[in-house]
Amino acid sequence: MQIDILTIFPEMFEGPFRHSIIKRAADKGIARIRIVNIRDFATDRHRRVDDYPYGGGAGMVMMIEPISRCIEHLKQESEYDEIIYLSPDGDLLDQRMANWYSTRERILLLCGHYKGIDERIREHIITREVSIGDYVLSGGETAAMVFCDAVIRLVPGVLNDETSALSDSFQDNLLSPPVYTRPGDFRGMRVPDILLSGNDREIEEWRMQKALERTKARRPLLFGPEPGEGNP
Numbered sequence: 001m002q003i004d005i006l007t008i009f010p011e012m013f014e015g016p017f018r019h020s021i022i023k024r025a026a027d028k029g030i031a032r033i034r035i036v037n038i039r040d041f042a043t044d045r046h047r048r049v050d051d052y053p054y055g056g057g058a059g060m061v062m063m064i065e066p067i068s069r070c071i072e073h074l075k076q077e078s079e080y081d082e083i084i085y086l087s088p089d090g091d092l093l094d095q096r097m098a099n100w101y102s103t104r105e106r107i108l109l110l111c112g113h114y115k116g117i118d119e120r121i122r123e124h125i126i127t128r129e130v131s132i133g134d135y136v137l138s139g140g141e142t143a144a145m146v147f148c149d150a151v152i153r154l155v156p157g158v159l160n161d162e163t164s165a166l167s168d169s170f171q172d173n174l175l176s177p178p179v180y181t182r183p184g185d186f187r188g189m190r191v192p193d194i195l196l197s198g199n200d201r202e203i204e205e206w207r208m209q210k211a212l213e214r215t216k217a218r219r220p221l222l223f224g225p226e227p228g229e230g231n232p
């Protein structure tokens with residue numbers, strides 16, 4: 001899989017993808033992230049990527065020309081499964097959507113800034129809009145990082161047995177049960193005896209019970225009807 005991220009702040013991505021699971025995925029050649037600087041596709045000599053909004057008002061708007069040229073250039077290599085604009089009014093990212101994108105081959109993520117991007121890009125170039133939550137960020141970069149993290153860890157072969165995604169929250173419409181590690185007793189706060197019992201079947205039952213309790217208490221709506229097949 002390859003995810004191309006279009007941004008006017010490429011430096012923001014220098015840290016987050018160089019560690020942990022995303023790095024491992026890249027090292028194994030399973031999932032590659034490429035950062036593309038939109039400014040490299042600006043047409044004027046000031047390498048301008050934003051301009052004042054028509055009709056007036058505060059804030060700048062990202063221009064259509066550099067973004068359109070950039071995407072046309074990248075499309076020469078091969079088509080994208082999806083061209084995504086990260087936007088607070090897009091479809092909400094959830095585990096189901098992350099699973100869906102983990103099976104795609106090539107995705108483009110466009111990060112907006114300032115007041116957002118010229119509407120014509122959204123109408124004619126973008127194929128999907130995705131939000132990471134009902135709040136407004138100052139740029140799409142952090143949203144792109146969240147998207148990549150949630151999706152790439154689900155690509156087969158990225159996680160090993162130890163970190164398997166199958167037991168994660170939401171993966172089976174259940175939240176994760178509590179987990180513990182040493183010491184067994186910290187200032188009188190004890191790990192539940194069952195986990196020290198060595199009885200695998202009972203431990204499994206206990207975990208299922210806790211997952212159900214937690215889901216009922218915190219996310220009862222997860223028990224709703226199964227959504228249909230296809231692109232969530």
Ligand code: SAH
Nearest residue numbers: 086087088112116131132136137139140143
């Ligand atoms: N004026 C716009 C917000 C612009 S925020 C509005 O009210 O809808 C600047 C950029 O941050 C956006 O172009 C988008 O790419 C990104 N962004 C902000 N909040 C986001 C969210 N919740 N999810 C995904 N991207 C977001």
